[in-house]
Every structure is written in C-alpha cells, then in structure tokens.
Amino acid sequence: MEGAEPVTKPPKGPLPPVAEVPSVRADRRFLAALILLGGTYVVLLVAMVAADLFYTTPGHLWHALGSPEIRYAIRLSLLSCTLTTLLSLWVAVPIGYLMARFEFPGRSLLDALLDIPIVLPPLVIGLSLLILFQTPPLRALERVFPVTYAVPSVILAQFMVACAFAVRTLRTTFAQINPRQEQVALTLGCNRAQAFWRVVLPAARPGILTAATLAWARALGEFGPILVFSGATRMKTEVLPTTVFLELSVGRLEAAVAVSLLMMASAVVALILVRTWGGLGPHGRREGVRVG
DSSP states (O other), rough: OOTOOOOOOOOOOOOOOOOOOHHHHHHHHHHHHHHHHHHHHHHHHHHHHHHHHHOOOOHHHEEEEEETHHHHHHHHHHHHHHHHHOOOHHHHHHHHHHHHHOOOTTTTHHHHHTTHHHHHHHHHHHHHHHHHHTTTTHHHHHHSEEEEEEEEHHHHHHHHHHHHHHHHHHHHHHHHHHHHHHHHHHHHTTOHHHIIIIIIIIHHHHHHHHHHHHHHHHHTTTHHHHHHHHHHOOTTTTOHHHOOOOOOHHHHHHHHHHHHHHHHHHHHHHHHHHHHHHBOOSOOOOOOOOOO
C-alpha cells in the first residue's frame, strides 16, 4: 500500500543495559546507610543475648532454680509485678482518659509531672520514697503497717515507675479512639459513665493490654528504687534484679547469668503476648486501633 511505512523488526538478542538513574543510586546508598546504622544495634543486641546463652549451661540454670533464695525471689517478683500491674491500671485508666478527653487549668503541668518517673534516674526515685517515709505522718503509719525495707516497699517502688509508662500508653490509646462514638452513646441516652464502660473501655482493650504488659515487664526489671527503698535482704525483699546483684557480689557469675536469662525469657513472653492479643477486638478480629 502506498504511503505505508515499513515495519521494523526488533533486534534479536538481549537489550542493551539502561543507564541507572542517579536518584536510584542515591536512594540505595541512603537505605544502605540506614541498614548499617540500625543493624549495628541489632547485631549488638543479638550478640549480648548469645553471649549469655553460651556462657551458662542448662545445669547452671537448674541449679539456680533449685536455690531457695532464687525461688523466693521468683515468687516475690511474680506477686509484686502482678499487684503493681493491677494498681497501675487502676490509676492509669482514669488519668489517661481525663488527659485525652478534657482540657483544664494546669493540664500541661500535670502532663510534665506524670513524666517525672520516666526521666528521673531510678536511684533518685528510691531515695525520694525513702525520704518521704521519714516524714512524721508516714513514720507514724509505719508503726502500724511497716513499709520501708519490707515487701510493700517493693510494690510501691515498682508502682512509681511502672505506672508512668501505663499512663503514657493509655493516654495515647484514649486519644486515638474517635470521640464521636462516645458522643453518639450520649445522644442515645447513656450518661458519661455508661458511655465510658460500654463504648470507650471496650475499644481501648488492646491499649489496656499493652499498658498492663508494659507495666508488668517494667516492674520486673526495676532495680534502683528497690535497692534504695527496700534493700536487698535475702528471703525478705529479694526480687530477681536484686538476686542478680547479690549473686554478682559474691562472685557467682553463673547463677547471675541464669537469673538474667530467666528475666529475658519472661520479657520475651510478655512481648509475644502483647503482639498476639494486643490487636484483637472483643470478638477475636483484628482492630484498627493503634496504641503506644
């Protein structure tokens, strides 16, 4: 046909390489730098855990678990961390809800005050508690109900730190829940308490579980305030972190490492629980509520 252009067949064989765009090379270098910097910390973390695992043996672990002192520390740690978690939730739920939903005078000051246990050195918290219980009103209380250098001091020292993390987590949780759901419940005849219990609290369940797990794990690892406020008395105020300190002080490094591995395992279990159940709704379905 006149005017038609001849059809050019594509050349056979592999196509010539396309020149790499400079921006792609820059992106690859940027990602490689990020991986290198972040990977350094990950490698160090894995190396620390591996060093503990290879230093001790199952025999050392079983021998440590057979010690009456360490068994007492495990029991007291489980009891105190559980009570601390319940107390933290009892306080953190109302504080987190009020901070997320209401504006009031002094709110910024209260927000900064709630973060003090997070930013203060743990030893300072223990020292402050010790000084507080030297005041006349609390010294009179201790004549009836001993706290300092007793089991209640362990729970109080853990609570002062763990509760701050629970408050921060639950404030974020309540802030991410759409207030329109609560407003709809109010327009349907619920009072504010009914709307809170029936609408807000079920929606905040993943965040509450996260706060509880975080508080429990933080209480388990608390050492500084307990050492100052409760002491490290065998079979009395001994918890797992103080057990590590006491075993190191007498040169039993294998027992200290075995207890450390036990604490690591507890922390891993807590993290697995919060990642498994923390995002599930009341009927077992994944929800879109992000927390923390």
